[in-house]
Amino acid sequence: MSHEYVPEIATDRDGNQHEVQGWQDDFYGGKLGFWLFMFTEVMMFGAMFLTLAYYNALHPQDFIEASAGLNRWLGGFNTVVLLISALTMGLGLLKMRSGDVKGAKLMIYATILLAIIFLGVKAAEWTAEYHHGIFLGLPEMQGGNEDSLPFGKILFFGMYFTMTGLHGFHIILGIGLMIWLLKRINAGKVTPEHHILHWNIALYWDIVHLIWVFVFPYFYMIGAGVSVATGGHHGH
Amino acid sequence: MSKTYFDETHCAIGHPKTKLMQWLLTVDHKRIGIMYAAVMFTFFFVAVFTALAMRIELFAPGAQIMDGDTFNQAFTLHGVIMIFLFIIPGIPAIFGNIVMPLMIGAKDVSFPRLNWFTFWLYILGCVIALSSLFIGEGVADTGWTFYAPYSLNTGTNVIMALVAAFVLGMASILTGLNFLVTIHRLRAPGMTFFKMPLFVWGIYATAWIQLLATPVVGITLILAILEKYFGIGIFDPSKGGDPVLFQHLFWIYSHPAVYLMILPAFGIMSEIIPTFSRKEIFGYRTVALSSASIAGIGYLVWGHHLYTSGMSDTAKSVFSFLTFFVAIPTGVKFYDWVATMYQGKIVLSTPMIWALGTIITFAIGGMTGITITMIGLDIHLQDTYYSVAHFHYAILGGVVFLMFAGMHYWFPLITGKMYDEGKAKIAFYLNFIGFNLLWFPMFIAGYYGMPRRYFDYLPEFQIYHQLSFFGALIFIAGLFYMFWNFYKGWTKGEAAGTNPWNATTLEWHLPTSPPPLENHTKVPYVDFEPYEYHHGEPVVKFNYETMQRID
Numbered sequence: 103m104s105h106e107y108v109p110e111i112a113t114d115r116d117g118n119q120h121e122v123q124g125w126q127d128d129f130y131g132g133k134l135g136f137w138l139f140m141f142t143e144v145m146m147f148g149a150m151f152l153t154l155a156y157y158n159a160l161h162p163q164d165f166i167e168a169s170a171g172l173n174r175w176l177g178g179f180n181t182v183v184l185l186i187s188a189l190t191m192g193l194g195l196l197k198m199r200s201g202d203v204k205g206a207k208l209m210i211y212a213t214i215l216l217a218i219i220f221l222g223v224k225a226a227e228w229t230a231e232y233h234h235g236i237f238l239g240l241p242e243m244q245g246g247n248e249d250s251l252p253f254g255k256i257l258f259f260g261m262y263f264t265m266t267g268l269h270g271f272h273i274i275l276g277i278g279l280m281i282w283l284l285k286r287i288n289a290g291k292v293t294p295e296h297h298i299l300h301w302n303i304a305l306y307w308d309i310v311h312l313i314w315v316f317v318f319p320y321f322y323m324i325g326a327g328v329s330v331a332t333g334g335h336h337g338h
Numbered sequence: 339m340s341k342t343y344f345d346e347t348h349c350a351i352g353h354p355k356t357k358l359m360q361w362l363l364t365v366d367h368k369r370i371g372i373m374y375a376a377v378m379f380t381f382f383f384v385a386v387f388t389a390l391a392m393r394i395e396l397f398a399p400g401a402q403i404m405d406g407d408t409f410n411q412a413f414t415l416h417g418v419i420m421i422f423l424f425i426i427p428g429i430p431a432i433f434g435n436i437v438m439p440l441m442i443g444a445k446d447v448s449f450p451r452l453n454w455f456t457f458w459l460y461i462l463g464c465v466i467a468l469s470s471l472f473i474g475e476g477v478a479d480t481g482w483t484f485y486a487p488y489s490l491n492t493g494t495n496v497i498m499a500l501v502a503a504f505v506l507g508m509a510s511i512l513t514g515l516n517f518l519v520t521i522h523r524l525r526a527p528g529m530t531f532f533k534m535p536l537f538v539w540g541i542y543a544t545a546w547i548q549l550l551a552t553p554v555v556g557i558t559l560i561l562a563i564l565e566k567y568f569g570i571g572i573f574d575p576s577k578g579g580d581p582v583l584f585q586h587l588f589w590i591y592s593h594p595a596v597y598l599m600i601l602p603a604f605g606i607m608s609e610i611i612p613t614f615s616r617k618e619i620f621g622y623r624t625v626a627l628s629s630a631s632i633a634g635i636g637y638l639v640w641g642h643h644l645y646t647s648g649m650s651d652t653a654k655s656v657f658s659f660l661t662f663f664v665a666i667p668t669g670v671k672f673y674d675w676v677a678t679m680y681q682g683k684i685v686l687s688t689p690m691i692w693a694l695g696t697i698i699t700f701a702i703g704g705m706t707g708i709t710i711t712m713i714g715l716d717i718h719l720q721d722t723y724y725s726v727a728h729f730h731y732a733i734l735g736g737v738v739f740l741m742f743a744g745m746h747y748w749f750p751l752i753t754g755k756m757y758d759e760g761k762a763k764i765a766f767y768l769n770f771i772g773f774n775l776l777w778f779p780m781f782i783a784g785y786y787g788m789p790r791r792y793f794d795y796l797p798e799f800q801i802y803h804q805l806s807f808f809g810a811l812i813f814i815a816g817l818f819y820m821f822w823n824f825y826k827g828w829t830k831g832e833a834a835g836t837n838p839w840n841a842t843t844l845e846w847h848l849p850t851s852p853p854p855l856e857n858h859t860k861v862p863y864v865d866f867e868p869y870e871y872h873h874g875e876p877v878v879k880f881n882y883e884t885m886q887r888i889d
Binding site (some may be wrong): 106112113114120121122123124125128130131134135139141142143145146147148150152154156157161194238239242243245246253254256257260261263264267276300306 | 444445446447448449511515516518519520523526527550552553554556557558560561564566569570571572574576579580583588590659660673683719822858860861862863886887
């Protein structure tokens with residue numbers, strides 16, 4: 103920046119001086135704005151969890167059986183991947199704040215790599231489910247034919263693809279944001295002194311993994327302990 | 339002559355030379371507000387003429403100028419434009435942008451570039467909504483509420499309407515977010531929350547609703563899109579889905595959205611009443627906190643839209659009770675306004691007349707709302723012209739009337755010119771009489787059973803429709819007269835000066851009229867209440883060069 107922002111001073115009637123907060127250089131304001139934006143993500147996924155809970159209450163048995171058919175090992179592996187990525191993201195931010203720009207970039211690269219692994223595993227899961235006849239638009243997922251799953255399972259898998267799909271979309275957005283962040287770091291726009299963008303993208307990544315921490319048990323774990331054979335369509 | 343914000347601006351990208359690009363790329367909150375106003379009122383008139391076409395169709399029983407399918411599309415277009423393009427973003431985007439930063443002594447909103455981006459996101463939403471008119475089967479015919487399962491089956495362009503509503507919702511969220519951070523961070527030193535002007539309180543409560551309720555409708559619209567194109571099943575009865583769930587999710591947002599419309603309008607009222615009564619507002623804290631409690635309780639009343647959709651009796655009773663409850667803080671505000679006027683030096687300028695007219699029209703809108711809160715009565719009146727009339731009395735006679743009041747109030751601030759007061763008053767009376775003649779007969783028609791959204795009716799309802807039609811003509815004449823008067827005022831009006839109304843809040847303490855690019859010369863220290871009058875004169879006076887108090 104060619105000219106540094108100097109805050110204005112307001113003087114009260116007793117002659118005391120008060121520093122004026124401008125919109126420029128407002129680190130706390132930037133953080134507050136992004137926290138507020140994260141509330142909207144919570145409300146969005148909250149509405150979907152509400153929908154899920156409603157149908158779960160209507161069809162408890164179908165939900166448990168459908169959940170039993172999901173691959174808990176792949177889902178669990180992905181959970182671990184995402185938690186480690188949250189760690190690398192956080193470490194990257196710490197390194198940026200302590201002045202280690204190179205280390206911060208390394209950690210962002212690691213986070214991107216973990217995010218891609220997550221998406222790869224997710225794609226493998228969806229493909230396997232497709233081959234078992236469970237995917238949006240397949241006859242099993244339509245009502246009123248001989249292959250139809252029971253209502254509860256159709257709804258479970260409908261929400262499963264919706265929520266993991268939208269979550270995956272957030273992962274893709276996150277990868278885009280991290281690539282952008284790397285470009286900004288390389289251009290010298292994000293530095294240990296001005297790292298609000300890094301901070302907020304780390305916050306974004308936290309909400310993405312936090313949502314998964316709720317998505318994973320609700321879809322994968324409620325059927326744990328039920329024999330896979332009753333799930334019907336996934337047995338190996 | 340010193341430069342105003344019409345002469346120079348800051349831009350999001352670079353330093354463009356042409357006037358046009360300077361407007362398109364501007365990050366100045368005042369210019370962005372004006373652009374919002376220009377676009378919104380263009381759409382407003384599109385929707386007004388759609389409504390007029392429906393009135394012509396309803397002039398006599400049977401088909402006049404359109405068939406039933408076209409009529410369905412007409413009321414959907416009217417609703418989508420009025421709700422999503424005009425009234426939800428309306429007051430926050432126009433006056434929240436222009437006036438709110440001035441009121442708190444800020445140079446701009448917290449994220450000026452985001453503000454610019456939000457404006458163009460809004461334009462994108464408008465373009466998507468309008469282009470659905472010309473693509474495929476034409477504009478959606480579902481009504482603005484897009485109820486499943488019909489919206490999933492119709493061949494019309496529901497998807498574009500849903501995407502448009504989502505994009506506009508995004509813009510609304512970002513506006514709210516920007517204002518929340520602005521109000522939290524950029525208040526002038528000394529201005530605590532209870533020293534803020536009440537319009538800022540209205541915008542603040544609204545911004546929370548924008549932020550927390552809009553995502554719910556956003557995801558609902560996405561779920562409806564996914565349902566329509568991928569068949570996820572949750573709104574589709576053939577897969578075990580529950581269409582009523584759509585209504586729940588939709589109204590969890592869309593009922594708070596009603597308060598999102600009215601709260602900033604109440605804020606305008608709370609500015610105008612003390613200014614033109616030359617008196618401190620009665621019960622400042624109760625007005626401020628009632629905004630917050632309306633925003634809070636407003637989340638819990640959505641079920642009253644579903645009395646006839648299939649809901650348990652317990653849920654109905656709870657929702658009915660909570661709906662009565664939300665009327666209390668609204669009543670508090672009304673008593674505060676009336677008490678403010680008591681023993682004040684009332685000046686009947688145009689903004690005040692609009693505000694007083696609104697007290698009448700909104701009272702009718704509010705009281706009829708109480709009647710349909712009652713479950714038993716609502717079973718009879720649901721989906722009749724009674725609810726149509728109630729809604730328009732509350733929203734047109736409340737929100738839009740107060741928006742017009744605000745336009746008359748802040749017109750000299752924004753343009754630096756004064757309109758013709760005499761003509762403005764004639765315009766008000768045309769609007770007021772036309773409005774009542776247009777909507778009041780619908781209460782009666784609805785009570786006798788005239789259903790909403792029908793393009794045909796039994797002959798016994800003809801008299802009400804014809805009265806409405808003539809009311810509509812007077813109303814539209816009033817609208818044109820008002821805007822023509824604004825146009826004349828802007829081009830040929832006299833210079834207004836910085837504080838033509840003897841108002842007290844900070845937006846009237848600017849060095850020039852219209853304001854300079856970066857607002858106040860210096861940021862003042864705020865050690866006074868927002869509406870301090872003594873014997874009908876403002877107490878607080880400033881030296882506009884140093885922004886030091888000189889009283």
